[in-house]
Amino acid sequence: MKLVLFDLDNTLLAGDSDYEWGQFLIAKGAVDGPDYEAKNKAFYEAYKAGGLDIYAFLAFALHPLATHPRAQLDAWRAEYIETRVRTMIPQAARDLVRRHLDEADLVAVITATNSFITAPIAQELGVEHLIATEPEQVDGRFTGKVAGTPCFREGKIVRLGQFLEAHDTRLDDLDTSWFYSDSHNDLPLLEKVRYPVAVDPDPLLRARALERAWPVISLRQP
Template identity: 65%
Template structure:
């Protein structure tokens, strides 16, 4: 059996799922646009400079999951998939994954973006294996922290 590993953002997707999730929440009025975008720009500058504190960034990225009800998050994510993600999935990406799946290869998506955002995307591609940053949850609610080591 062969192993086929796929990157997600700017590879299978014609864009960045983490960035799009944040913009989706801004557009829905869930996040304050000025504050969110200023902080996101700062984290991106740190990333480019090689000085990003991944745990600080993940606290920022995962905070909206902790601040809202799971049912709201699921409803928003379904809309996010329809309006933001599906348009970023091209025929070539679908065909590439399908070719490996149909050949019997073990397929996995590997991404630093958190599993809440990326799990439904992996399912859309028909990929059962996902290596992603795991958001911590307690009693069915996200805490805003990462569980284990970030990807």
Template identity: 50%
Template sequence: MALAIFDLDNTLLGGDSDHAWGEFLVAKGIVNSEEFKTKNDEFYRQYQQGGLDINAYLRFALQPLSKYDSDTLNAMHATFMDEYIAPLRLPKADALLQKHRDEGDFVMIITATNSFITRPIADALGVETLLACDGEIINGRYTGEPAGIPCYQEGKVTRLHNWLQETGHSLDGSYFYSDSHNDLPLLKVVDHAVAVDPDDTLKAAAHDAGWPIISLR
């Protein structure tokens, strides 16, 4: 059974769920609109350029969650799924996931977006195993602080190796699909790296390495 590992944002989805959540909070008046949008856009720009301070971003993204109980957050997320995530679903991505399932592969998602945002998305995609950035939870509420190793850049490799040790899976025959140069550390450790609608930096690296380049759009 080979691992078929997928990035989420701009790979399985036709957009970025992390940035979209910030847009959702602004649109619903849940945060200070102008200030939050400016910071959200700036962090996204830093991510695209490969210079994101992941812990600073996580504190920014997780802070609004600390204001609400789990029932309220879940209701907010359900609306977010309907209004923002459903339009980002890609039929070709669903078909690729199913192709790997049909071939007997173990499908999983590894994403830098926090698990509050991504767990329901992974569920909607039919993917049980998710490695993501995590927020600290105390007494059932988010504190606004990150927890554990951020699942970003080299951190994705660390988190994956920890998971492999815990589960007994291996990277023999493994695949990883991603759009982003931020995922080069993980793309370099799997047996089959695939660039999906890649950014310019990843596209150049894929050409140099002879990796396939595909589109799910």
């Protein structure tokens, strides 16, 4: 079996869907603008620097899901996908995904961003399988908490293992495995697959990729 995994933010997307969702909520007046923007930026900078407290971030990022009716959230999400996300998907990313969908047995997007935001993005890319951080729901309403293991750093390995178990296999049993990512935060999983690929990588990942002779590609540049 051939497995292909794609990180989402700053890999298949030319931007970060989690950060941009926060900016979108500010523009809609759904959150306290100045305070939320400052915290959104601080968490994003911590992520890029490799020092993100994932649970503190999720307490912040998932709170708006618990404070607005689901119908309103769904309407905002549809507008967000249409007005902000589609323009963030390079044609080269669509082409790469399509090629692997034609060739691989199992293709999935694996992302730390929560599934409420990312499910329609994976669908837009034509990818059936999504492994993402899951917001907790009770009786169909978001609680503002995370369900299970966040899909971040080593948590991606945990969540991938659960996903593969549901497909009656394990990573070590696969014929081949690929993972495309831009971020040094994904090094734990990049080290586990047979074919790691750095995509428009941050400086730390670029250095590791060059050290290990991993392919380095761009989905943004010609």
